[in-house]
Amino acid sequence: MSEKKQIKQKSAFREWIDSVVFAVVAATLIRFFFFEAYTIPTPSMESSLMVGDFLFVSKLHYGVRTPKTPLQVPLTHQKIWGTDIPSYLRWLDLPIKRLPGFSDVKQGDAVVFNVPNYSPDGDAPVDLRTYYIKRCIGTPGKTLEIRDTQVYIDGKPMENPPKLQHEYILKVKEQLTEEFFEEHNIYNGIDATGQSNANWMEVNLTAQDSLIGGLHDYIVNTYQGNIDEFKKMKSFVSVDLLKAAKNTPDGQDGMTNDDGATPMFGSSYIWNRDNYGPLLIPSKGLTIKLDSGNVDKYKYIIKYYEDNKNVVIDGHRIMIDGKTITSYTFKQDYYFMMGDNRHHSADSRYWGFVPSDHIVGKAVFIWMSLDPNKNFLSKIRWNRIFRFVN
Incomplete structure (x- = not known):
């Protein structure tokens, strides 16, 4: 007489645990490979994107970026929820690679990226720095200039966003x-x-x-x-x-951004928020000569973003391993990002270029919008729900 094995039934608690694990794994994979949710916290992109807009950011458009810091609590960013405990370990520090995407970053795209080193969390790994969203104004290899508030690319006026x-x-x-x-x-x-x-x-x-x-x-x-x-x-x-006069540093005529910061290269070239450049945006493989006229434009790229070791900046000289360099070939592409709210945006005018390995994805869809100025009953901006980002 053969014995039939009894299939042990899962307890309700075990089924609940399995469901939670499956949901976390699925959400983590979706967040990593496909889409990530993002909230607009500041007015730097108004009126195109409003404070309180909730977005889906596509990782597929520019290609999925491999993690630099893989040892991280799932579905967290820098801290474990509700604490000041870091959500990651630095035991593994991997090089960032990017899988093929649908397209390159294009001029006019609304792009989410990790803010460069200037920020308070600049010591955090690249993939865990604060998220910013801005519009891509300049792409690699182009020359950008702002004349009397109008952006020019390679000498031609750029088409402005409709709600600039x-x-x-x-x-x-x-x-x-x-x-x-x-x-x-x-x-x-x-x-x-x-x-x-x-x-x-x-x-x-x-x-x-x-x-x-x-x-x-x-x-x-x-x-x-x-x-x-x-x-x-x-x-x-x-x-x-209200605009800043040419050849007048930000602040001298009362024109500054929200935190009173001066433009990234303003001390060297007397640029301001409305008159800026010309500035060549680096591209991978581009070789430039370095001299007193342009070292200030590219010294921080060479020191912080290009994985160079033993970089010393001494006035208008850059030394790598003790040797002064007179030319440099860039190792990755860079972008110039600006907010649509041009007079109230901390952007590339103030902290420089965005390296390609800092790019997270393209903002594509507003799925919810809550007005922080309204009460509970009238908080939802119904006219902004389920809209594509322009």
Whole structure:
């Protein structure tokens, strides 16, 4: 008489554990190979992308990037949730490679990347540094210049994003309400974390009563479509673009970015946020001569991003292993990134080029948008849900 083996039934707890493990593994694989969720925390891309937008970022477009730090708690970034404990170990430090993708990074793409070394978490591994999202303005091998707020690539004006923002002084004959500004997507200084940003608040929603004629002056950060609407108002008087003068360092005429920083190369070339360059963007295999006229443009690339050892910067000299170099061949591509909110964006103008191994993916889809300025019942921006990113 043969005995039939009894198949042991899994307990409810074991089935729950298996389900959780499967979900974590599946989510980790999807996040690594396909898409990752991202939230817009700052106004640097307004009005194209708003604070409180939730995005899907495609890893497939530019190719999946292999991890530099594989020993990491799944579904974390730098810290274990709710703690200050690092979520990774540095026991394995691998070279970053990239699998084939659908396309290269193109001019005009909204790109998510790990912010370069200047940031407070600059000591973190490249793949675990803070995420930023900006628009790619300059691609490898191109020459970028900003003249009077307009970007030029290889001497030709770049087509601006439809909702490119600048600062303006709006002068009207009536006092405008906060609801008026909300209708035009101009908000006071509340970011996605609920924290007030005093600088942004002063810029976007400040009324200055004029002593002459009872006029009202508003400093607004907005795009051309809104400016055209303002000009149709019965109370409209004038609107003027606030811009930095050429050959004037940021700050001398009151024009700075939010944290008062000066442009990356401004101390050497007297560039500012609205007048910048010309600047050649490095590409892999490109060889340049190094002299007093351009060392400041490329010294940090050579020291921090090219995996060179024993680099010493001494004024206008760069030494590798004790030898002064007079030319250099770049080992990877670089990009120039800028926010669409041009007067309120910390970007490549302030911290330099973005190396190709810092690129995470392309922002493709807004799946949810929550207005941090509204209460619970009216928080969802229904008109922004399920929209592709332009």
